[in-house]
Amino acid sequence: MPKISEFFGIRIFMYWNDHNPPHFHAEYNDLKALISIQDGVVIEGMLPNRQLKLVLAWCEIHKSELMENWLIAEQHGEIHKIKPLQ
Template identity: 70%
Template sequence: MPLISEFYGIKIYMYWDDHSPPHFHAEYGDFQALIDILQSVVIKGMIPNKQLKLILAWSELRKDELMENWESARVHGEIKKIDPL
């Protein structure tokens, strides 16, 4: 699972051929969550509130890049790095 961004101790990953809905994986310490790209909500897991706010703010700012990565990963197997927050 490629690391696509990292900021404030938070790591953001995306799989090449993952299930719908479009999402990414976030890790902070021992915490993990799946975040829906289009709705900016936690699908599964848990991240502390302070870090979750940072993740969701980043997700909103980078929504277009995240969706481009999602589509590219599914079609071409390519995932690009995305600038941090």
């Protein structure tokens, strides 16, 4: 699973040819969540409130890049890194 970004101890991943709806995986310590790209909501799992707010803000900023990566992943292409929060 390619890591597309990392910030403040949070790791963001995206699988090739993953199931719909378009989403990414966020991990912080041992906690994991699937986040909807279009809605910016947790589909499954959980993260601490502070980290979730950071992930959702990052998602909103990079929504178009995330969707582009999703479309590339569906075609088994090379998923691009996305700039982290700073």
